[in-house]
Amino acid sequence: MLGKILLKVLRLFVGFFMCSYGTICVINSSLGAAPWDVFHQGVSYRTxxxxxxxxxxxxxxxxxxxALLGEKIGIATVLNMIFIGIFMDIIAFNNMVPLPNNKVTGFVTLIIGMIFLSLGTVFYMGCGLGSGPRDGLMVALQKKTKKPVKLIRGCIELGALLVGIILGGKTGIGTIIAALSLGYIMQIVFKICKFDSSKINHKSIEDNVIGIRKHLNRENDMIEEVIEND
Structure with a gap:
């Protein structure tokens, strides 16, 4: 039991780290901010x-x-919002992603970043402990519309990019590439890993609390039974 929990936690954090590494790759490609970062820039500029x-x-x-669309808010949802940023800082501070020397290596770095983002998503979401905010939105819309990942994720990235541009965020050629291709790369990686994000039955924080209580109650019952038999 404990071994399975530790393996799941390890997989969760490996997934977070891979997502963070992929994000830094996109940033270090020097071809432009990712679509959601353009959105964040625009909000920052306006507010x-x-x-x-x-x-x-x-x-x-x-x-x-x-949550309104029916997605469960799990432990991984909260941890995603905390540790993705922490891992990004660690990766950036330690220069774990080399800066490209030209546009070609920048493009390669960008593609590698999107692959790592996709693989990280498979790792952490496969734990069934909840999705990060943006991945949760992708899954929710995928379930509602029955459309493929490449279309749903592509629309989300393009939507974030367009709103970001309207709000005043800055873009580059890499921004456009990421917005148009991330969904396709995710679909390819998901297919290779035989991973269907819409069929993962995530446990909410409440589900996990109930599960822990049941486990503790079983442990207490076993202890009491041993004591009575003695």
Missing amino acids: GITIGTASIIVGLLIVIID
């Missing part, structure tokens, strides 16, 4: 708050939308 604060607020709002 005067920092980009980091804008990211947190937007994330919280999307979580609310996810």
